[in-house]
Amino acid sequence: MLRIIDITKTFAGAPLLRGISLTIDAGEIVCLLGPSGSGKTTLLRIIAGLERAEGGRVLFDGRAMTDVPVHQRGFGLMFQDLALFPHRNVFENVAFGLRMQNATRAEIRARVSETLELVGLGDFAARDVNDLSGGEAQRVALARALAPRPRLLMLDEPLGALDRVLREQLVADLRAILKRIGMTSLYVTHDQDEAFAMADRIAIIHAGRLAQVGAAADLYRAPANAFVARFLGLTNLLPARGRADGCVETELGVFPVVSSVGGGDAVALIRPERVRLDARGIPAHVEECVFRAGKFRVRVLTDVGVRLVIETEGALGIGTRVGLAIDAVEVIAA
Amino acid sequence: MKLANALFILPLAFLAAFYFYPLAAILRISFAGESARGVWELFTDAYYARVLGWTIFQAALSTLLTLVAAFPAAYILARYDFRGAALLRALTTIPFLMPTIVVATAFSALLGPRGSVNLALMQCFQLEKPPLAILNTLWAILLAHTFYNFTIVMRIVGGFWANLDPQFENAARVLGASRARAFWHVTLPLLAPAIVAAALLVFIFDFTSFGVVLILGGPRLATLEVEIYRQTVNLFNLPTAAALSLLQLVCTFALMFAYTRLQARLAQPLRLRPQAVVRRHLQSAGERIGVGGYLVAMLFFLMTPLVSIVVASFAEGLGYYAELFVNRRGSITFVPPIDAVRHSLLFAGATVLLATALGLIAAYSLHANDRQPSSADRRHSFLRRFPSVIHVLDAVYMLPLGTSAVTLGFGFILALGDLRASVALVPIAHTLVAFPFVVRSVLPILRSIQPHLRQAAQALGASPARVWREIDLPIIARAVLVGAVFAFTVSMGEFGATALVARPEMPTIPVAIYRFLGQPGAINFGQALALATILMLVSAAAIVAMERWRVGDAEF
Numbered sequence: 001m002l003r004i005i006d007i008t009k010t011f012a013g014a015p016l017l018r019g020i021s022l023t024i025d026a027g028e029i030v031c032l033l034g035p036s037g038s039g040k041t042t043l044l045r046i047i048a049g050l051e052r053a054e055g056g057r058v059l060f061d062g063r064a065m066t067d068v069p070v071h072q073r074g075f076g077l078m079f080q081d082l083a084l085f086p087h088r089n090v091f092e093n094v095a096f097g098l099r100m101q102n103a104t105r106a107e108i109r110a111r112v113s114e115t116l117e118l119v120g121l122g123d124f125a126a127r128d129v130n131d132l133s134g135g136e137a138q139r140v141a142l143a144r145a146l147a148p149r150p151r152l153l154m155l156d157e158p159l160g161a162l163d164r165v166l167r168e169q170l171v172a173d174l175r176a177i178l179k180r181i182g183m184t185s186l187y188v189t190h191d192q193d194e195a196f197a198m199a200d201r202i203a204i205i206h207a208g209r210l211a212q213v214g215a216a217a218d219l220y221r222a223p224a225n226a227f228v229a230r231f232l233g234l235t236n237l238l239p240a241r242g243r244a245d246g247c248v249e250t251e252l253g254v255f256p257v258v259s260s261v262g263g264g265d266a267v268a269l270i271r272p273e274r275v276r277l278d279a280r281g282i283p284a285h286v287e288e289c290v291f292r293a294g295k296f297r298v299r300v301l302t303d304v305g306v307r308l309v310i311e312t313e314g315a316l317g318i319g320t321r322v323g324l325a326i327d328a329v330e331v332i333a334a
Numbered sequence: 335m336k337l338a339n340a341l342f343i344l345p346l347a348f349l350a351a352f353y354f355y356p357l358a359a360i361l362r363i364s365f366a367g368e369s370a371r372g373v374w375e376l377f378t379d380a381y382y383a384r385v386l387g388w389t390i391f392q393a394a395l396s397t398l399l400t401l402v403a404a405f406p407a408a409y410i411l412a413r414y415d416f417r418g419a420a421l422l423r424a425l426t427t428i429p430f431l432m433p434t435i436v437v438a439t440a441f442s443a444l445l446g447p448r449g450s451v452n453l454a455l456m457q458c459f460q461l462e463k464p465p466l467a468i469l470n471t472l473w474a475i476l477l478a479h480t481f482y483n484f485t486i487v488m489r490i491v492g493g494f495w496a497n498l499d500p501q502f503e504n505a506a507r508v509l510g511a512s513r514a515r516a517f518w519h520v521t522l523p524l525l526a527p528a529i530v531a532a533a534l535l536v537f538i539f540d541f542t543s544f545g546v547v548l549i550l551g552g553p554r555l556a557t558l559e560v561e562i563y564r565q566t567v568n569l570f571n572l573p574t575a576a577a578l579s580l581l582q583l584v585c586t587f588a589l590m591f592a593y594t595r596l597q598a599r600l601a602q603p604l605r606l607r608p609q610a611v612v613r614r615h616l617q618s619a620g621e622r623i624g625v626g627g628y629l630v631a632m633l634f635f636l637m638t639p640l641v642s643i644v645v646a647s648f649a650e651g652l653g654y655y656a657e658l659f660v661n662r663r664g665s666i667t668f669v670p671p672i673d674a675v676r677h678s679l680l681f682a683g684a685t686v687l688l689a690t691a692l693g694l695i696a697a698y699s700l701h702a703n704d705r706q707p708s709s710a711d712r713r714h715s716f717l718r719r720f721p722s723v724i725h726v727l728d729a730v731y732m733l734p735l736g737t738s739a740v741t742l743g744f745g746f747i748l749a750l751g752d753l754r755a756s757v758a759l760v761p762i763a764h765t766l767v768a769f770p771f772v773v774r775s776v777l778p779i780l781r782s783i784q785p786h787l788r789q790a791a792q793a794l795g796a797s798p799a800r801v802w803r804e805i806d807l808p809i810i811a812r813a814v815l816v817g818a819v820f821a822f823t824v825s826m827g828e829f830g831a832t833a834l835v836a837r838p839e840m841p842t843i844p845v846a847i848y849r850f851l852g853q854p855g856a857i858n859f860g861q862a863l864a865l866a867t868i869l870m871l872v873s874a875a876a877i878v879a880m881e882r883w884r885v886g887d888a889e890f
Contacts (some may be wrong), residue, residue, distance in 0.1 A: 050792070069797075070793060071793070071800075074795070077790065079790060083784060083787050085791070096791065097795050100796050144794070146795075147795075298757055
């Protein structure tokens with residue numbers, strides 16, 4: 001379906017996108033995940049045609065999109081601020097794209113009510129868009145983007161402005177709607193929970209390149225590099241040097257390796273669940289202890305000055321002396 | 335984008351041809367002749383110093399009087415909450431928005447030898463001659479200027495005062511200051527920037543006032559503005575007029591510059607409070623009588639002159655109005671007066687079209703810069719490379735507002751010799767004055783349109799032209815309408831430039847009124863009143879329309 005090849009773009013003289021390639025299959029939801037300023041919105045705007053890439057190509061069904069103007073691409077786009085037209089009511093907003101396609105009045109009416117029904121706003125047609133709640137406005141924006149039956153739907157942090165509880169519910173609804181109609185979608189966000197809940201595949205963007213692309217579980221199980229690991233909340237990373245016996249040497253000692261990815265500079269990833277409390281282990285003391293999801297997340301500082309996050313069954317008081325035993329580490333690219 | 339860039343040249347070309355070129359002509363004449371005689375005389379001939387001195391004197395005195403008269407109004411509307419306050423505030427605006435010629439006629443109708451006050455006094459005391467001889471004295475000018483600019487002081491000072499935290503004054507009182515001393519030592523210094531800004535603006539208006547001084551003051555009391563007109567039209571002494579215009583230009587630019595600087599400083603005031611917290615109801619009987627008495631006097635002062643025009647215009651029933659349809663002199667330069675109404679509407683229509691089109695283009699050219707730095711065409715636009723160009727452009731578009739009308743008209747006469755007889759000069763002059771208002775009305779609304787709205791429409795399949803029609807147009811329509819109505823009002827009432835460039839056989843309403851006022855006899859005066867009444871009603875209708883359609887607060 002959508003193929004982007006080696007897209008490059010500079011912003012204010014500095015490279016923003018350094019050659020991004022990605023393919024999205026029909027009916028697939030791909031999330032572009034990255035910190036703010038990583039260029040993910042720019043990539044979206046390039047695909048939409050609102051900006052021009054300096055290098056690379058955008059292909060849709062094998063056809064080059066470069067010289068097709070925005071309004072003829074047939075892509076849907078949902079903005080973070082939703083950009084509902086303030087001078088038109090809900091019906092008119094949703095009908096806009098159909099009017100641009102010169103649909104007949106009857107078609108427009110049928111399609112608008114069908115789409116509003118789909119997003120769960122069946123009786124909202126006559127409402128003023130300025131009177132909608134955050135969640136309602138978000139659904140209207142979705143309906144507006146879906147009504148003209150776009151070939152590809154792009155969503156630019158569409159839930160960014162909403163509060164956490166509402167967001168979690170809407171992510172689930174949004175995914176259900178997109179899956180029901182089989183919409184090919186590209187979803188941009190900086191929130192990994194949102195990406196995990198939304199996507200079939202996640203593309204993590206970092207420093208103008210795609211750091212890793214894959215299903216959520218694969219990324220979590222085997223992060224390709226330190227950036228991806230850190231971005232997914234795996235923060236126990238130590239510089240590592242390989243040894244002839246297959247183990248690695250770090251500041252905290254020598255550990256066996258369970259898996260190893262790539263060559264060059266390497267770091268050891270220590271998952272919290274692989275760290276045990278052991279009085280004879282590496283000496284450390286507790287800095288912080290927070291209860292989360294049935295367990296305690298504990299930040300410790302070892303006597304040699306390395307911070308680690310571990311998980312324990314019971315609470316530990318701040319300052320408590322502990323000993324740590326690390327069973328094994330994973331080695332990933334730095 | 336190529337087409338847009340080409341369009342953006344239009345307002346600049348218009349200004350170049352009809353603003354800078356005429357101004358350059360004034361400079362040329364001033365510096366021409368034996369060793370720049372015009373400019374040299376500015377420093378050597380006492381005549382110029384006398385005119386300038388008088389202009390400053392009357393403007394300063396008028397400003398002082400306006401400040402004193404309107405200061406209580408500012409206080410009352412800032413600090414008291416009572417029914418009808420909004421209406422009262424709206425009513426005080428009417429004089430300011432009236433054409434100068436109407437105001438001048440109003441004071442003639444009230445205080446002139448045939449004015450209602452004198453007629454009443456003559457009837458009461460069986461007098462032979464009108465007892466009040468205020469016309470053609472400084473007093474008439476002062477009164478009319480105060481009447482005119484009352485609302486400026488009330489609004490600028492009152493607006494600032496309304497948001498000023500009363501805690502400052504309370505703190506002074508707790509520390510042992512009497513009410514008077516708290517006001518003098520705390521409130522007044524805090525208000526000072528607003529007072530100075532209001533005073534400066536009023537001074538600018540009084541300094542460049544034309545119709546009022548010409549009609550109520552007469553040739554003996556000529557200010558710079560009137561003197562330029564007199565030297566041009568009556569004496570045809572172009573070098574002297576050019577030197578006077580140069581003087582006028584330098585003064586107005588200096589004043590406008592000072593005002594702009596001051597306004598920027600005023601924009602960052604101290605701790606402000608929402609007005610509701612600060613307002614209170616009238617309490618003691620003394621307060622009620624004091625405030626009530628002042629407000630009644632204020633309304634009387636602001637409304638009587640206008641009402642007296644209408645009343646006096648019906649003195650002969652509809653006689654004066656019927657007279658408008660008669661061509662008494664039958665000469666080529668004197669058409670039936672009602673034709674003036676026709677001309678005015680014609681010119682106003684042309685002005686509306688021209689000013690709206692140019693204003694819209696100018697607003698878009700200014701707006702092109704501050705769109706988000708995302709559009710692909712950014713690299714191609716010359717204007718965006720240099721943001722400072724936009725700031726200069728913004729100021730350039732406003733220049734005509736800082737130039738006196740008579741100077742503009744005089745520049746036209748000097749520079750556009752071949753076109754001088756052309757009918758088009760009047761609407762062009764009016765457009766010069768009106769189009770900055772269109773820019774000011776449209777630009778804030780244009781800036782309020784989020785770029786995402788246009789992009790969303792694009793993504794939904796709207797072509798660029800369609801985006802403009804579906805998004806921009808509906809959103810800016812009201813602002814454009816307000817700008818257009820303003821252009822209409824400006825054109826209907828404009829007198830200074832028109833007096834110089836209008837062809838004799840094509841007078842506008844203000845020019846016709848001026849001619850009638852200069853003729854002896856009750857019929858002529860009556861026709862002036864009838865025309866002024868018509869003009870006043872048109873202006874009033876326009877004011878109401880603008881208030882209706884205005885979105886948010888337009889920039890002053």
